[in-house]
Amino acid sequence: MRLKDISINNLRRRKAKVLFLILGLTIGMTTVVTLISITRKMNEDISNKLDEFGANILVIPRSDDLSLSYGGLNIGGVSVDAQTLKDSDIPKIRQIEVKENISTVSPKLIGVVEIEGKKILLTGVVFQEETRLKKWWKVHGAVPKSRNEVLLGNEIAVRLFKSAGDPLTIIGKTVRISGVLDETGSQDDFLIFGDLAFVQEALKKPEALSLIEVSAFCISCPIEEIVSQISKALPHAKVTAIKQTLQTKMEALDHFKKFSLGISVIVLLIGGLIVFTNMMASVNERKREIGVFRAIGFRKSHIIRIIFLEAFVVGLIGGVAGYLLGLGSSYMLGPVITGIKGGRIVIDPVLAVGVVFLSVAMGILSSIYPAIHASKMDPTTALRAL
Amino acid sequence: MSLIEIKDLSKTYESGEEHIPALVGVGLNIERGEFVSVMGPSGSGKSTLLTILGGLNHPTQGEVVVDEIPIYKLPLEKLADFRREYLGFIFQSFQLIPYLTVIENVMLPLSITEKSNREQWHMAEEMLEKMRLKGKGKRLPDQLSGGEQERVAIARALVNSPPILLADEPTGNLDSKTGKEMMELFRSLNEEGQTMIMVTHNPEYAAFSSHILHLRDGRVVDGEPAIMEKAGSGTQRIV
Numbered sequence: 001m002r003l004k005d006i007s008i009n010n011l012r013r014r015k016a017k018v019l020f021l022i023l024g025l026t027i028g029m030t031t032v033v034t035l036i037s038i039t040r041k042m043n044e045d046i047s048n049k050l051d052e053f054g055a056n057i058l059v060i061p062r063s064d065d066l067s068l069s070y071g072g073l074n075i076g077g078v079s080v081d082a083q084t085l086k087d088s089d090i091p092k093i094r095q096i097e098v099k100e101n102i103s104t105v106s107p108k109l110i111g112v113v114e115i116e117g118k119k120i121l122l123t124g125v126v127f128q129e130e131t132r133l134k135k136w137w138k139v140h141g142a143v144p145k146s147r148n149e150v151l152l153g154n155e156i157a158v159r160l161f162k163s164a165g166d167p168l169t170i171i172g173k174t175v176r177i178s179g180v181l182d183e184t185g186s187q188d189d190f191l192i193f194g195d196l197a198f199v200q201e202a203l204k205k206p207e208a209l210s211l212i213e214v215s216a217f218c219i220s221c222p223i224e225e226i227v228s229q230i231s232k233a234l235p236h237a238k239v240t241a242i243k244q245t246l247q248t249k250m251e252a253l254d255h256f257k258k259f260s261l262g263i264s265v266i267v268l269l270i271g272g273l274i275v276f277t278n279m280m281a282s283v284n285e286r287k288r289e290i291g292v293f294r295a296i297g298f299r300k301s302h303i304i305r306i307i308f309l310e311a312f313v314v315g316l317i318g319g320v321a322g323y324l325l326g327l328g329s330s331y332m333l334g335p336v337i338t339g340i341k342g343g344r345i346v347i348d349p350v351l352a353v354g355v356v357f358l359s360v361a362m363g364i365l366s367s368i369y370p371a372i373h374a375s376k377m378d379p380t381t382a383l384r385a386l
Numbered sequence: 387m388s389l390i391e392i393k394d395l396s397k398t399y400e401s402g403e404e405h406i407p408a409l410v411g412v413g414l415n416i417e418r419g420e421f422v423s424v425m426g427p428s429g430s431g432k433s434t435l436l437t438i439l440g441g442l443n444h445p446t447q448g449e450v451v452v453d454e455i456p457i458y459k460l461p462l463e464k465l466a467d468f469r470r471e472y473l474g475f476i477f478q479s480f481q482l483i484p485y486l487t488v489i490e491n492v493m494l495p496l497s498i499t500e501k502s503n504r505e506q507w508h509m510a511e512e513m514l515e516k517m518r519l520k521g522k523g524k525r526l527p528d529q530l531s532g533g534e535q536e537r538v539a540i541a542r543a544l545v546n547s548p549p550i551l552l553a554d555e556p557t558g559n560l561d562s563k564t565g566k567e568m569m570e571l572f573r574s575l576n577e578e579g580q581t582m583i584m585v586t587h588n589p590e591y592a593a594f595s596s597h598i599l600h601l602r603d604g605r606v607v608d609g610e611p612a613i614m615e616k617a618g619s620g621t622q623r624i625v
Contacts, residue, residue: 001506006486013485203473292481295442296495296542297470299463379442 003302007309010286017278022318024274029322029359030329031267035260035349037330042253042338056223059093059212059230061085064237084236085209093214096229104215106133109196111203111210112159113170120156122170123191124199132335133215134188140164141179147195149178157181170194212237258378268362271318275366283374294379307371308364315363319356326355367383387454388499389581390439395448397434397604398523408434409445410604412498416583418549421576423592424585426601432585441469442551453549458585470495475542477555480535482527488538489514489523495546507508513541533564538573543611545581551575553584557591569594 011018061084085107093105106129113122127143141164145150150170152162157180162168166177175194183189201207216226223241231239283290290303331345396520409431416422421602424432437443438450441457448456457468465609474495482491492510501509514523517537522569527535536556553572557565573594576582584595592598600607 001490001497001503003497005490006494006497009485010488013527048464222450289483292475292477292483293494294466295440295469295475295477297466297468298498299471301463304500380437 003305004309007306007313010306011313014282017282018314019312021275021278022321024271024278025315025318025359025363026321026325028268028271028362029319029355030325032358033266033323033326033351033355034330034333035264037326037346038258038334038337039257041330041334041379042256045338046250047255049221056216056242057214057227057230057241058240059085059214059234059237060240061210063310085212085234086208087209089209089212089234092233093212093230096226096233098229099215099224101226102214104129104132104213106130106213106215107211108213109203109205109210109219110191111199111201111205111207113192113202115168115170115192116160118159121191122199122202123193124196124203125193126196127193130193133213136184137188140178140182141177143179143192144195147198148175149195150175151193152177152180153189153191153193154181154183156192168192173198173202178274184381186317210308228309231363268358272362272366275311275314275363276370279307279370280373283307283377286374287377290374290377291379294377303375304371307367307374311363311367311371312360315360316356317358318363322359323352323355325352387541389418390414391438391449391451393449393451395435395438395450395604396446397438397443398446401537407604412448412601412604412606416581416605418581419490419576419579420597421572421582421595422584423549423595423598424583424601425587425589425592426607429603430600430601434604436552436554436583436585439550440473440475441465441559461607468470470498470546472549474546474548474551476536476539476543476551476556478555478558480527480539480559482538482542483537484527487523488519488525488527488530491527491538492545494542499546504600509545510541513545514538517541517556531564532560533567536560536564536568538569540568540575544575547601549581551580551582554581555587557586565591569625 087107088104090107092103096102107126109124111122112119114120127145131137131143139151150168152160152168157163157177158169162177162180164177164179167174168177169175170192175198181188194202200208214226214230216223227239227241231237293303293306294300327345327347392412394408395409395412395414395493397409399408412431412435424435426432434443438445441450444458452468452472455468457465460468483494486494489507489510492513493506496506496509499506511520516522517533517540519537519541522530522534527538530538539556543553556572557568560568569591572582572584576596581594584591586592
């Protein structure tokens with residue numbers, strides 16, 4: 001027989017009380033797991049939305065001559081001096097230190113052209129990058145595959161009375177309209193999108209760029225860091241993070257995170273208190289028994305070990321049960337609380353181990369005082385009252 | 387050298403401003419193989435003496451030397467080790483651990499030794515057989531009769547082969563027939579060489595011992611006739 005057998009047998013004897021003890025820890029751990037899972041889910045959702053929304057960073061020429069508005073931001077010197085950004089700047093952005101966080105780099109050249117007597121903005125893009133950036137684009141027809149094809153914004157198509165398949169003449173060059181965008185409600189509705197190289201040639205601005213849109217993976221999103229590194233790589237450019245769009249949502253998430261942390265701390269404190277009072281009561285109930293242990297030669301450290309072993313077992317069961325229940329409740333409550341549908345149960349080993357560890361640590365921490373109290377009990381109480 | 391030497395032992399309990407003397411200047415030598423009964427009215431200091439002999443209760447004054455070890459000069463954890471190696475306790479109302487089986491109760495003192503589980507089991511089985519409890523090892527204490535529980539308590543006290551057995555009113559909760567059987571068992575253990583010290587109220591049971599120590603108001607009472615059933619038990623060592 002070892003000390004652990006004494007602990008386990010005692011726990012078995014006090015089934016109802018031990019169950020209450022385990023329940024205290026389980027509720028605490030369930031709350032922690034549920035809140036962490038839901039917060040994560042919300043974070044992921046916002047990150048996805050940020051990615052979906054498109055560019056988080058806009059790179060524009062550093063210029064005092066602000067003459068064009070794009071995406072709510074003024075773009076410097078489109079008509080006067082658009083030579084400050086070049087094709088050669090793109091690899092520089094791709095090579096910054098935190099390049100792993102960069103998802104898409106979409107360069108653009110914007111110029112004014114006259115088509116059928118109307119002044120229209122012609123935008124040169126790399127379609128592969130642009131479509132990755134603007135996941136919400138819906139195209140009637142197809143995205144251009146060659147430099148002889150263009151894509152029309154919805155409003156322009158209406159104004160020019162054109163649809164997919166029609167030819168269009170731009171600065172003396174005839175191209176084919178491969179597709180028309182569905183209405184986006186943005187400036188894209190008023191643009192003609194062509195292949196970047198074609199537009200550079202047509203506007204006689206070889207290698208020139210008006211702006212570069214950069215999208216970052218937003219799970220970790222060190223946006224400020226990316227901005228500062230791009231600024232360093234392109235000293236002639238002005239780098240701006242577009243944050244305001246989902247800022248409010250991020251702030252709401254931040255509030256929810258703080259709220260979750262608060263709730264978790266309170267629930268854990270209550271759990272700790274339950275363990276503490278229960279352990280204290282158990283120790284006082286076992287006064288005589290502990291006296292017997294001491295009388296037959298158990299050291300104080302042996303008594304402490306018996307109590308800690310009990311706390312360990314209770315913590316372990318509470319942690320495992322709390323994790324499993326937390327998974328279940330976040331799966332069921334998650335969609336109700338966050339309004340995000342299509343959740344699935346994700347088993348995160350780090351969270352699982354962390355929660356079990358936390359539960360065991362709480363069990364033992366809350367038992368420190370009861371254990372020391374037990375070890376200091378007067379063994380003579382096991383004998384007759386003096 | 388005596389196995390136990392008690393020198394000028396005093397114990398005073400403090401209760402607020404009040405000082406309650408429980409033992410006053412007790413001196414006593416106990417040899418190996420002796421069976422000493424401690425008698426006296428309630429409050430005479432019997433239990434205090436037993437707890438002090440058991441290394442559980444620090445005296446206010448004086449010294450207890452067991453096998454040349456001044457036990458109250460030992461650090462507390464060493465004193466616990468001393469109890470494990472030297473003493474077997476039989477408590478009033480036995481104090482068996484209710485959630486441990488009979489054999490686990492007997493193994494309790496061995497659970498904190500280096501002995502393997504198998505070795506512990508073997509020693510406990512042997513002790514249960516000696517106490518005529520063979521086949522009852524897997525029961526819980528409350529499934530046994532009073533006499534059987536007493537024998538489990540004795541088995542637990544002896545399993546570690548301690549040089550000294552301390553018993554506090556061991557027959558207090560038994561009917562007189564079972565009580566006498568226990569005393570017979572104690573006598574036979576003593577005849578095998580076990581040193582024993584027993585606190586009792588009952589002169590009939592005290593008669594089973596080789597020496598009787600009378601206490602009154604915390605002092606050893608001199609000149610009171612000892613009830614000596616056992617003839618020729620050697621020199622009276624009680625001072």
